[in-house]
Amino acid sequence: MRWVKKGLVYIILSIAALLIFFPILYAFLISFMTGGELLQGNIFPERFHLENYQKAFDRLPLAHYLLNSLIISLSVMLGQLVVSAMAAYAFVFIPFKGRTLLFFIFISTMMIPWEATMIPNFMTIQKLDWINTYQGLTVPFFAIAFGTFLLRQHFKTIPKELHEASEVAGLSKFRFFIKVVLPYCKTSLVTLGAYGFLTTWNMYLWPLLATNNDSVRTVQIGLKQLQTQEMATEWGVVMAGVIVVIIPTLILLFLGQKQLQKGLAQGALK
Amino acid sequence: MKNVELFNVSKSYEKQKEVISDISVSIEPGEFFVLVGPSGCGKSTILRMIAGLEDITKGSLRIDGNEVNLLPPSKRDISMVFQNYALYPHLNVEENIVFGLDVKKVKKFERKERCMEVAEMLGLTDYLKRKPRHLSGGQRQRVALARAIVNQAPICLMDEPLSNLDAKLRAHMRSEIRQIQRKLKITMIYVTHDQVEAMTMGDRIMILNEGKIQQVGKPIDVYNAPANPFVAQFIGSPPMNLATANINLSKQELSIGGRLKLSIPSNDLQSYQEDTVTLGIRPEYLKIVNSINTKSTNNYLDVKVEHVEVLGNETIVSFQLDTYRWQAKWNGQWNVDVGDIVPIAINYESICLFNSASGHLIKGPTQVENHIIHEVTV
């Protein structure tokens, strides 16, 4: 009886997984097909050749875009971690008048959709002459309320005695932050880091607005270019591009899966 | 070795009523000083004020004669053991122990050496590489202790460090802490709500209630001559028996509920001004009367046994005296049944009398079973 139940559950889960994963799987298969094969409605390519990948790299500075994306995503990730961690530290460990109120105001910015702040942000970076620069693509994302919120919730679980013990031991505030708070909250930091990296990697609208040449463009824009160039003809090439773009995301997911789950669950529960 | 003095120290949180009022006490260098009292009486608050983790609302705190009210904790030359150990979960035992030394810029080689020495002393050498979560409660406790000792701070503060341990381990750690304190000549300020810990560990103890000092003194003195009924009931197990007694000066008599009469020696007469007092007597001084001779005087009482506990080497018998529930403690195993009537003797020499209004001690016991090794047989 138990085995039947277990088997059933696994079958249902497998079907669900297949359904969800199918588009990516299909894209992966298409990336090896020629235009003709695709039109015939084949699901499996006749043979696995890498022509489409070659073409994708030929037609676009895909490597350059990938590098840009990597630089930008990593910078945003680090920036978010630093800013959020320091803000959360202040909200948890530095008592000041109106701290709670300030925090709620801070959190309420989460309710403003990011798109609504796009125009002021754009004008700011324009004034700063940051169009087509890495700073223009990264700095506006450093301060996020969500990250501060997530880390604050975790910092609050640090027993007050740890803080006091460090005070007695003579640790400065900054060293307490570095040597106790950050290691204590490693899981949340990993979660926030992965989240920041992925959202930046997948960002489309802002990089499009803030750039007007190839110098700092990211890979998502590259994909769109590929799609417009190849419209109707060579979907295989577009899909090859897509696969190249999602590989880093997948790698990150596999590496950080455990920590990511833990961190998110913690943020949700506390 | 450093001394710690409190002068009229008071504390109130957020301008509300005082949780600590007007505490003055001087703690000697190298002394083991115990703060004891019921939950919520302000023991931790006093300790945290000495540590500098809480500011002092009124009064002054001096360490070695210098006022330190505004000094940050790290500048006070103290180490502290917290009730829940406060070990850093991401560091292993060794890193936890040397954590403070690292901050004090002690050389790496010396750090290692001091860590090994302390680990040896506390039997932690096998666990140095483990994370705190892989240790038992007693081992964690010892790591916390090691962390405090390794600093070689002259003053050590401990807040109920043994409260999470089982009875056996607690007894073991009591003597261990005491030995280390003696060996290193640390000035120790130790908080506990357990009167046994206070009695067994302290050179002197301070009993607190509702933020006020009840009594300061050597454990034995506090036990023998409690300053007021609160102390009398707090120290000692089972607690001291209390009852209201009447004094009849003309008859030179002290009577409890009209049933038991004790004659007052003439020397003592002038110290009694009031008619009613609170009488207290330790359970072990309530003797059973078994020879007819002693029965001839009227300093005994027939009581009806309501509850009996035989603890192997001693027997505790409860009975009702007027409205009070009293307990008597006798050595050895006694074959007493609930409902039995037993004659109980009360000696004038072994009672305490307290002023019934203010609670001050008027008379302490004069005849205490105080054995001295050379003269066991008198």
Ligand SMILES: Nc1ncnc2c1ncn2[C@@H]1O[C@H](COP(=O)(O)OP(=O)(O)OP(=O)(O)O)[C@@H](O)[C@H]1O
């Ligand atoms: N941060 C605070 N704000 C307001 N009141 C407090 C605060 N900390 C403690 N108190 C109050 O001060 C009183 C003394 O508290 P304290 O922690 O010193 O008690 P304690 O004697 O250590 O008790 P326990 O044995 O339970 O640890 C209590 O009545 C408590 O409610």
Ligand SMILES: [Mg+2]
């Ligand atoms: Mg306490």
